[in-house]
Structures are given as C-alpha cells and as structure tokens.
Amino acid sequence: MDLAWVRQHVRQAAAELGFGLVDQTKLVTAASELARNTLVHGGGGQVESTVLRTGAARGLRLTFADQGPGITDIERALADGYTSGGGLGLGLGGARRLVHEFSIDSRPGEGTTVTVICWTAGPPPPRRESR
Template sequence: MDLAWVRQHVRQAAGRIGFGLVDQTKLVTAASELARNTLVHGGGGQMDSTELRTGATRGLRLVFSDRGPGIPDIERALGDGYTSGGGLGLGLGGARRLVHEFSVDSTPGEGTAVTVICWTTGPPPPGREST
C-alpha cells in the first residue's frame, strides 16, 4: 500500500460523502498513521474502504490489515505516551481519538486488522448501520 495513495483516497472519499474539511483532516490523519503502522510494523498490507449509510447519516469504514507479527499488548499500544518511534506521534491511541469507532483485532504471529469508522454527523444509534 502506498501512503500517498491512502491519504489521497481517504480525502477524496470523505469529501464525496460530505465530510467537512476538519473531519476530512482528522480521518486522513488517522488513516495515514494506521497505513504507516501497517507498512512499518506489519511489513505491508492493505486498506479496504466502504461507504456506509444509515438514514441521512453517511460514513466511511476503513480496515487496515497485515500479516505481520501482531501486537502482543493492545492495551499498552493504545495508551498515551506509547510510541515505537518515527511516526506522526499519534500512535494507535491518537488515531482512535480522531474517529467515531475504532477496533483492533491482532493475533501475535498472524497479523493485525484495525477498523475505523467516521460518520458525517456522529455515530448512528446502535444497530442502525448499513452499507
């Protein structure tokens, strides 16, 4: 995956969906950090993006996945002040604060998948998400 392509794709998709400039920037920043983690720590991988809609609310789901070494301690990796060095200085915890929904699925030795979702007007009520 190419980091410049990820940033461009996410910005274009977020603009097309109706995100304002500030929310586009937050999502692009989170995506850039997650893509970089996928490349540097996971040895490369992929990003899948899906446009979501529930009523008038639109969103974007991004899934960053790799087959790298995994994250042995997810809680520690999500903590403030944790860094592996060389990134935007956000880490997983910073990326998590920039989006509405965030989840990490990681198995040491098998890889990691990080899913983020941003909504145009905040998250919809539980159980209302559709694609």
C-alpha cells in the same frame, strides 16, 4: 500499499460524502497513521474502504490489515505516550480519538486488523468501540 495514495483516496472519499475540512483532516490523519503502521510494523498489507449509509448518516469505514508479527500488548499500544518510534507521534490511541468507531484485532504471529469508521451528514449511530 502506497501511503500517499491512501491519504489521497481517504480525503477524496470523505469530501464526496460531505465531510467538512476538519473532519476530512481528522480521518486522513488517522488513516495515515494506520497505513504507516501497517507498512512499517506489519511489513505491508492492504486497506479496504467502504461507504456506509444508515438513514441520514453517511460514513466511511476503513480497514487496515497485515500479516505481520501482531501486537502482544494492545492496551499498552493504545496508551497515551506509547511510541514505537519514527511515526507521527499520534499512535494507535491518537488514531482512535480521531474517529467515531475503532476496533483492533491482533494476534502475535498472525497479524493485525484495525477498522475505523467516521460518520457525517446527520446524527451518527451510537459510538462503538471494540478490541
């Protein structure tokens, strides 16, 4: 997975969906952090991008998946101030705050999947968060 490609793809897709510059930047920042985590901590992986349409709302769903060591303590990893070092200083918790929907599934020894969704163009569906 190429981090520069992920950032470029997310910015282009968000712009095509009508996201404003601030929302594009938030989504690109979250995607950059999650892609980096997939690469550094998961040993590489894949990202899937899906355009969503619900009534007048348009959104972008990004799923980052790896088969790395997994996260043993998700609550700790999501906590403010937690760092594994060397990143943007944003962490999973920061990425979660930048998007409308966030879910994480991680099992030690099996890998981690993080899915985020951002909405634009009309009122977004109710915010959902899961682990």
